[in-house]
Amino acid sequence: MRKFFIISALSLSFVQLGFSQTKLGLKFSPVFANSRVEFLSDSADIENDGSAFRFSIGLVVDYPLTETYYFSTGLVVVPKRVGITVVGENGFTPDNPREEYNLQYLQVPISLKLYTNEIRPDMSIYFQVGGALEIKLNDKPLEEEYQLIEKFDPFDANVMLGAGVEYRAGINTILYGGLNYQRGLLNAVNSSPQLVDELIIRNTVFMIDLGVKF
Secondary structure (H helix, E strand, O other): OHHHHHHHHHHHHHHHHHHHOOEEEEEEEEEEEEEEEEOOOOOEEEEEOOOEEEEEEEEEEEEEOOOOEEEEEEEEEEEEEEEEEEEEEOOOOOOOOEEEEEEEEEEEEEEEEEEOOOOEOOEEEEEEEEEEEEEEEEEEEOOOOOOOOOEEOOEEEEEEEEEEEEEEOOOOOEEEEEEEEEEEOOOOEEEOOOOOOOOEEEEEEEEEEEEEEO
8 A cells, every 4th residue: 555655656757847847838830721622533634723821820739758758739820721623524514613611620649759859059959740630610613603522521531740940939938830741541532422432532732840848
């Protein structure tokens, strides 16, 4: 029983130490949103219709595991875009050959940050690897008469790779900037009534992360 209390006390002290060193922050990210489109059919040829520029904002939480390893999570609002074009028609002709949708997700990153030693006073490089779970908040077609996509899936999941630089501007203030690449794993399309064959669209985003932690 005595050993149990000693182990419990030590565990609690480590948890309290970790929480005392936890960093909370805000980030603002210009986003380049794109889609990867797959559609194998003899009736039509559907392709991605370019990328779009959006803005993301969110809360960041970095919890220390060691001096150089941090578990990173948070809540981030991520806008995305799906644009598709029918470029070849053989018996399948939609009323509008080009469709564009704006989507918005609430993202929960689940990642690991690895920090180097200081490359100069108060400045370190970090590398980020992990994934993210997403819940769709909203989807909006640019025009109401679209026929190719009826519904989008309410969930998505991404793999995440990133790197950046952190600068300690004060005792409790850290400024950072970096690049973040996220590759969607799930099909964003939930229902496509006009297409007999399956339409697969996976989202891809590239972010320029700018933020501050306290």
